[in-house]
Amino acid sequence: MATTTVPGQLPERLTRIWETAPGLYGVLATVDHKTIGKRYLVTSMLFLLIGGADAAIMRLQLTHADAHIVSPETYNQLFSMHGITMIFWYAAPVLSGFSNYLWPLMLGARDMACPRANALSYWTFLMSGVFLYTSVLVGQVPDRGWFAYAPLTEAAFSPGLNMDFYAIGLTFLSVSTSVGAINFIVTLFKTRAPGLSVNRLPIFVWGTLTTSFAVILATPALTAACVLLYLDRRFGSHFYDPGRGGSALLWQHLFWSFAHPWVYIVVLPAMGMISDLIPTFCRRPLVGYTLVALATVSTGILGFGVWVHHMFATGLPATASSFFSAASMVITIPSAIAVFSWLATIWHGRPVFKTPMLFAAGFIVLFVVGGVSGVATAANAYDLQLTDTYFIVAHLHYVLIGINVFAVMAGFYFWLPKITGRMMSETLGKLNFWLMFLGFGVGFFPMHTLGLMGMPRRIYTYSSGFGWGWQNVWVTVGAYVFALGVVVFIVNFFWSLVFGEAAGANPWDAPTLEWAIPSPPPDYNFEHIPIVASRHPLWEDRLDEGTGRTVFDGPVLDRKRDTFGTTPLDAEPQEILRMPEDTVWPFVVSLSILVIAYGLLFGLMWLAIVGTVGLFIAIIGWLLPSHEPTASPVET
Amino acid sequence: MTLVIVTEGMLFAYLLFGYFYLGSMTPGAFPTDGPPELKLVIPNTIVLLISSGTMYWAERGIRAGNQGRLRLGMLVTLVLGILFLIVQGIEYSHKRFAFQTNAYSGLFFTITGFHGFHVFVGLLMNVVVQVWAWRGWFTSERHLAVTNAAMYWHFVDGVWLVVFFSLYITPRFS
Numbered sequence: 172m173a174t175t176t177v178p179g180q181l182p183e184r185l186t187r188i189w190e191t192a193p194g195l196y197g198v199l200a201t202v203d204h205k206t207i208g209k210r211y212l213v214t215s216m217l218f219l220l221i222g223g224a225d226a227a228i229m230r231l232q233l234t235h236a237d238a239h240i241v242s243p244e245t246y247n248q249l250f251s252m253h254g255i256t257m258i259f260w261y262a263a264p265v266l267s268g269f270s271n272y273l274w275p276l277m278l279g280a281r282d283m284a285c286p287r288a289n290a291l292s293y294w295t296f297l298m299s300g301v302f303l304y305t306s307v308l309v310g311q312v313p314d315r316g317w318f319a320y321a322p323l324t325e326a327a328f329s330p331g332l333n334m335d336f337y338a339i340g341l342t343f344l345s346v347s348t349s350v351g352a353i354n355f356i357v358t359l360f361k362t363r364a365p366g367l368s369v370n371r372l373p374i375f376v377w378g379t380l381t382t383s384f385a386v387i388l389a390t391p392a393l394t395a396a397c398v399l400l401y402l403d404r405r406f407g408s409h410f411y412d413p414g415r416g417g418s419a420l421l422w423q424h425l426f427w428s429f430a431h432p433w434v435y436i437v438v439l440p441a442m443g444m445i446s447d448l449i450p451t452f453c454r455r456p457l458v459g460y461t462l463v464a465l466a467t468v469s470t471g472i473l474g475f476g477v478w479v480h481h482m483f484a485t486g487l488p489a490t491a492s493s494f495f496s497a498a499s500m501v502i503t504i505p506s507a508i509a510v511f512s513w514l515a516t517i518w519h520g521r522p523v524f525k526t527p528m529l530f531a532a533g534f535i536v537l538f539v540v541g542g543v544s545g546v547a548t549a550a551n552a553y554d555l556q557l558t559d560t561y562f563i564v565a566h567l568h569y570v571l572i573g574i575n576v577f578a579v580m581a582g583f584y585f586w587l588p589k590i591t592g593r594m595m596s597e598t599l600g601k602l603n604f605w606l607m608f609l610g611f612g613v614g615f616f617p618m619h620t621l622g623l624m625g626m627p628r629r630i631y632t633y634s635s636g637f638g639w640g641w642q643n644v645w646v647t648v649g650a651y652v653f654a655l656g657v658v659v660f661i662v663n664f665f666w667s668l669v670f671g672e673a674a675g676a677n678p679w680d681a682p683t684l685e686w687a688i689p690s691p692p693p694d695y696n697f698e699h700i701p702i703v704a705s706r707h708p709l710w711e712d713r714l715d716e717g718t719g720r721t722v723f724d725g726p727v728l729d730r731k732r733d734t735f736g737t738t739p740l741d742a743e744p745q746e747i748l749r750m751p752e753d754t755v756w757p758f759v760v761s762l763s764i765l766v767i768a769y770g771l772l773f774g775l776m777w778l779a780i781v782g783t784v785g786l787f788i789a790i791i792g793w794l795l796p797s798h799e800p801t802a803s804p805v806e807t
Numbered sequence: 808m809t810l811v812i813v814t815e816g817m818l819f820a821y822l823l824f825g826y827f828y829l830g831s832m833t834p835g836a837f838p839t840d841g842p843p844e845l846k847l848v849i850p851n852t853i854v855l856l857i858s859s860g861t862m863y864w865a866e867r868g869i870r871a872g873n874q875g876r877l878r879l880g881m882l883v884t885l886v887l888g889i890l891f892l893i894v895q896g897i898e899y900s901h902k903r904f905a906f907q908t909n910a911y912s913g914l915f916f917t918i919t920g921f922h923g924f925h926v927f928v929g930l931l932m933n934v935v936v937q938v939w940a941w942r943g944w945f946t947s948e949r950h951l952a953v954t955n956a957a958m959y960w961h962f963v964d965g966v967w968l969v970v971f972f973s974l975y976i977t978p979r980f981s
Contacts, residue, residue, distance in 0.1 A: 349814050352810075353810040353811065353814075356810055357810070387810055387813055387814040387817070388813070388814070388817050389817075390814065391814055391815070391817040391818035391820075391821050392817075392821045394818060395818055395821040395822050395825065396821075398917075399825065399913075399917070402913065402917065403913075406906065406907070407906070407907040408906055408907060408910070408912075408913030408917070409907070409909055409910045409913055410825065410829075410910050410913055410914065412910065415908075415909040415910055416829065416833055416839075416909040416910035416911055417829065417909075417910035417913075418828070418829055418832055418910070420832075421825055421828055421829065424824070424828060425821060425824070425825065428821070428824075787931070791935060794935075794952070
């Protein structure tokens with residue numbers, strides 16, 4: 172890759188090629204994965220705060236027996252929106268944010284394989300969220316729970332637009348997740364740095380890859396369920412109406428065949444983040460890398476065979492229940508492999524308890540507790556006693572907060588210095604961790620016992636005679652302490668922007684490629700595309716792994732927006748890919764879908780048609796073939 | 808494109824799961840008025856299969872750099888696709904039940920309608936790609952849009968075979 176120019180001018184030239192245009196056009200047209208990743212992170216964290224505010228109000232209502240702080244109708248809306256927001260608009264998108272930002276850096280590429288699809292996936296995520304929250308402005312908020320069981324959601328029992336927001340909003344969001352997942356898969360198999368073969372990938376990449384396959388296989392079940400619900404509600408069909416040959420259980424089957432894989436979608440990348448972060452703070456490679464990678468993939472596959480364990484109480488035949496019960500217990504095997512690999516890494520390493528490591532350690536504790544209560548409820552007989560009680564609420568919060576939020580916090584403390592270029596405060600970080608960890612324990616552990624004492628989930632209030640009062644006070648206090656921890660995190664973030672010391676390229680002395688470039692990374696990521704020789708490119712001299720050494724002053728590819736196209740498994744360079752320039756079409760596509768969604772919601776056919784025409788024009792504009800070549804063979 | 812097709816294929820799989828699930832849960836015959844007529848649908852299936860052949864012929868043409876085969880093949884595919892939709896419209900108008908009659912009728916129209924919508928999208932792709940083809944934008948090396956449109960079209964035809972066997976043939980054996 173001979174260049175005729177002086178090396179000193181290289182960064183400026185690459186910046187001119189890769190930078191985004193200033194002004195509004197640049198805001199709407201950028202396809203830079205780092206900008207999109209940051210937008211994903213900020214937007215999903217805002218949804219976390221909104222969903223958290225819902226929970227804070229619910230806890231006030233539940234602190235005392237016979238309380239009437241909000242009306243029962245508002246309470247239904249609060250728990251529905253809390254679940255919907257957290258599970259769909261926070262838990263998965265926040266991981267997409269990390270993946271979007273980090274993947275090309277970890278893979279030694281200049282961008283994702285489909286940068287425009289990446290922009291589309293963000294814009295549809297944002298606009299589907301805007302659509303969902305229009306329900307608050309209209310005052311007809313979804314109020315039948317996040318899993319929206321039929322027939323309670325049918326038009327006869329739920330008039331108003333409430334559940335239409337749910338059905339259309341989730342279908343809209345599924346566009347975003349599917350597009351994003353396709354992009355991750357193509358990126359992995361196409362645009363890794365030469366030499367970064369699949370056995371050298373960070374576990375986080377394995378996690379997101381598994382998740383992406385799960386998304387494209389599972390999300391259509393949700394789309395089908397929501398489309399049928401919408402047709403039932405608005406066009407008078409009878410899919411979920413047992414009176415006319417339909418079945419209310421059809422909803423549950425479709426919904427859970429999506430939603431159980433979804434549980435793994437929101438945890439596997441998070442587990443991957445922990446698997447990559449623990450070695451850095453234990454100063455040694457991960458124990459059992461291959462086993463953990465295989466465990467990740469097999470969890471993703473097994474996740475498709477367990478959906479009926481959400482439905483043990485629906486009167487299914489005993490054979491079916493037993494099968495799904497056994498399948499659910501099998502999942503403990505890959506999970507245990509991951510846990511023991513983390514423990515072994517800590518045991519054999521020299522752990523340094525900085526804030527990210529604290530969160531990782533807390534994560535392991537909560538993972539084990541949530542896992543054990545999960546195995547318990549996988550047992551059919553036990554589940555029949557506990558289904559729809561606070562025990563389930565405890566379990567799902569241990570899993571979702573433990574395995575998602577704690578990993579996300581660890582991830583932020585670990586990678587924010589890379590993103591912002593500033594270190595966060597360790598003092599505030601430790602305070603942040605202890606508030607969240609203790610608050611979580613105080614708040615959520617009593618939910619197990621409340622469930623065993625018979626407190627049903629989603630209950631609006633309860634009589635003092637049940638004896639649930641004092642434990643509910645604990646839960647509320649713990650939840651508020653936990654929330655205080657989140658506030659400390661936000662303070663720490665802004666503190667680091669102003670006072671944080673400069674991070675430098677590799678503040679944690681971590682082994683992977685993203686730490687080889689400056690923080691924050693330049694527009695073009697890598698000045699020279701690295702040629703990777705091992706799993707830990709920055710630890711090679713110390714580990715003496717293999718014979719080769721990773722090359723950091725290799726090819727530059729500075730003609731236009733170019734990056735390497737490599738073979739799927741061994742990452743042999745195949746071709747040079749010409750990446751697309753900035754474009755507003757992804758934004759227009761998303762806006763058109765938003766218009767269609769409003770048209771369908773309000774029953775305004777003309778509006779839906781306007782949106783469809785806009786969509787058609789935008790797609791053609793997007794796909795118009797350019798006359799320039801998009802790929803050229805590698806010349807060496 | 809392959810991944811788009813996988814996820815769309817799953818959507819049909821889940822809809823057909825709904826169909827078979829309701830079928831298995833319904834006591835007695837399903838559908839209650841007996842299986843749907845085959846008089847129109849069998850010729851229509853053959854039309855769609857032929858259109859896949861013409862699309863294949865067109866794509867092979869441009870791979871060899873033959874503009875004429877590309878244009879003619881895509882044009883015939885377009886005509887056959889439109890014919891399929893017209894025949895399906897005629898079949899709809901002869902149905903004795905409406906979308907709102909019961910869960911089966913709803914699924915029948917949803918699944919075939921969804922498929923019809925995919926045919927329509929395939930035809931839109933065909934039109935756009937054909938405009939480009941008549942302008943001579945494709946060469947034996949650069950014809951990704953043709954390949955994608957062809958893949959999508961074969962997918963639409965393949966799904967139709969599954970839908971056809973599920974909705975028209977399996978009820979005859981239960």
